[in-house]
Amino acid sequence: MKTEAILKVMEETFGEVWAASLYGSQVCGYATRDSDYDVLVVFDDYGPGVKYTYVDAGAELAFLGVSRRVLEDDARDSAYGGFIADRLINPLQPILNNAYIRSQEIERKKTIIAWETEKLVYRYKEKSVYLDINLLYYPYKKWRKIAGVYHPYKYSIENVLRSDLRGKNLKALLPGFQKAIVELGILTETYPGWYRPGEEYVKKTLSHTLKPGLERAKIVEREIEGVVARYLTHSRAGDSDRDLIIKELLSKVKREARQIREKGASSALIDPKRFLIKP
Template identity: 30%
Template sequence: MFKVGCFKQFFCNIRLRGAPMTTQLKESLKNEVLEQCRRIAGSRQIVAACLFGPWVCGYADKKTDVNVLLVLDSFPLRINSYVETLDGFNVQVLAVNRLDFERDVNKSWFGEFFAEKLTFPYEPLENEEYLRRNELKIKKRTVLELLENLILEFPESSHDFLIEKEYFMYTVMRRRARVFPPITSSFLNMLNGNVAKQNIDSIMDGYLKALKELENENIVFPSDGYIKITRNHINAVKKRKLRLPLFLKSIQRRALPLLLSVFSESANQYIHDQRLLNKNNHKTNAEGLVSKLEDPNKHVLLPTPLGPVSLSDKSEVEEVARKIIPDGEFSKIKIKRFGGVLNDVFLLTITKNGEEQKFVVKQYLDWSNLKWLPLTIWSFGTTSFAVLGQSRLEKEYAINTYLRSKGFPVPTIFHISHQKRLIFEEFIEGKELVENIKRILASYNTPKDIALVKEVGRKIAEAHSLGVTLGDCKPENFLVTKDKVVFLDLEQATRDGNQAWDIAEFLYYAGHYSPPISSANAAGIIAENFIEGYLEAGGRKSNVKQAASAKYTKVFSVFTPPQVLFTISSICQKMGT
């Protein structure tokens, strides 16, 4: 039986150094193993059989058991394990009924306890074609599930991901090790020393074939040696409703007793793996053993002007500064707080050869405490705000990158660190559009002020034509430079969001700068020119008309004078018809 003491033994000292190649099993022993499988099968058909574990992966010694997976047709016990000594070796045969095995491959019926034997190196003994076919099935399903997880976790930046093919292999290892830590030593052994390459090649062969099939199905496509997810697949996953299958609990209830019946026999495999890890490597503390596995996030990257950056990046400010300005030495690096209410924003000044270069560094905080509650209440039922720092970071990067690729005036993002929730971007000199808005409302406006409002309407319409909504469209988030209007703070921006909200927020929020008892004529001038620019650039009238509804005016009624709300709403209604 696999007792608690075995877990304690497993988490004792381990060693990490290259393991030597071992001798392989003799063909005569393999034939004896196959004969053992036939004795177990009796009159039942052997669907397939294979070796797996240390002997296949090349790190076994003479004390190591031989592990066999045996798939039988119409096996009445459904799953069972058998142990026999052959030629001085303990041979453990894990037998499973064909239908149960295929359920595990297709739907993780037993938590992939059996199917996982095909996701790592194995050697077919019987019916190789069946085994390879099912290996491809489970690896293809795994890739699809991992892609879906990436899309759901990073709905915007998944469009830009550069995925290295090894990501899928390392993610499977890391996740299984977290669920069942004793298996970690198996992974460390198979990736250790001079056996690593052959094992990685063996594992990756099935993943490469799965990726090729998914490429043919328009799920992924190759790009400069990386894998990218197609826009169609991202959109399909985002629209899909996640459902917990009703039969999940019944599967667990039915599968668990069967798994426990064979687990105690199979546990010896993990004890042997831990022993081999100790034998071939220097001892070290086993605490945090799972973290010794390759971080899969190293294999998902985002493009930047300085080169691809992985999701695992933890670069410090000075490291990034040296990437931005690689030649020569800095005489000074200065960081000071630079505004920011919902995020920590800093101005990074780098002095080199007597010249200063400035960059903006943003750190995205979680809006988790009560002081951010009004933000949600304010817009409840009308729109939603991303509150987690990670979510806002990925929106800012993804939409900024996308708009920049389409020629929009946005700051260049030089570096992104998901681990530290940091973005390093270009510092642009200019003034907030809100100053022009205030001049118009105070009747001190110039033709240039009016033209800028119209230009903002055009730019928002152009973004909408690409399926992008800005999400936080206040005048403060537009910067006026000498020759253009720049979009700032795209952390609430999304693809295929609520376009009417952008119009409503810009106009009604601009209107709140009106004096409480003043005429609403100036606010009307802003609305008319903004909407003219929006419609001239191809913006939809339906968006303008929708912005006139009470659904939006009620949100801004707490701080925008009622006569201003009424005037802007009336103009939206008229020009949107």
């Protein structure tokens, strides 16, 4: 389905829209004959906050409508468990207001990098300044985490990283992580694609260290809150309509079963520890 046709359906369905982007199977290359066109639709103001809308326009369009405030809060603070903003991790195809979509992509990737780097500093303490981190650590760490607690995501990411698609998709998504690292300023590139936490950043982070054992408790608490928020937002996006939620889940499960029959099952989710050289 052409971009112009999607934009036309979107305008007829919603009227004025602030920004929009395609994401998912159609962008990442693993769409099948019955795959939806997934579209993130951002409104300057949107009463429901976040909501799915399905439109059959010859092909099925799955619009995830969201207000700017909700998207920005999720990108920056994981206020909705990343349910919305984590769609910005993978390859995107902005179709309206490219600059805004890309700005939120970078914001989300900055949040991921900051959080995962902080956890590494808590673990390795002063030795963190000698910890080598490959750029791939950050997306793989996030993918493994989401797939472990949110099953619908596992199908998507296994296909994003499929052997015949992995190179293309990584090439599309990694520049956003590189730009996020530059903007954050907490990591220093030591070799192409390899980084170390800066000395001042490590000192500042450790100066805020809690009592022994509480750092781990803080991390666990925050990540549990994120999982709960993700599922609550999923329910809210369906307007508490179980049929809509079931429709999305069954759509992915059906495609997953067919992919396994046709291509066989394989795990593409490499252990992110492989992208670390410990001090």
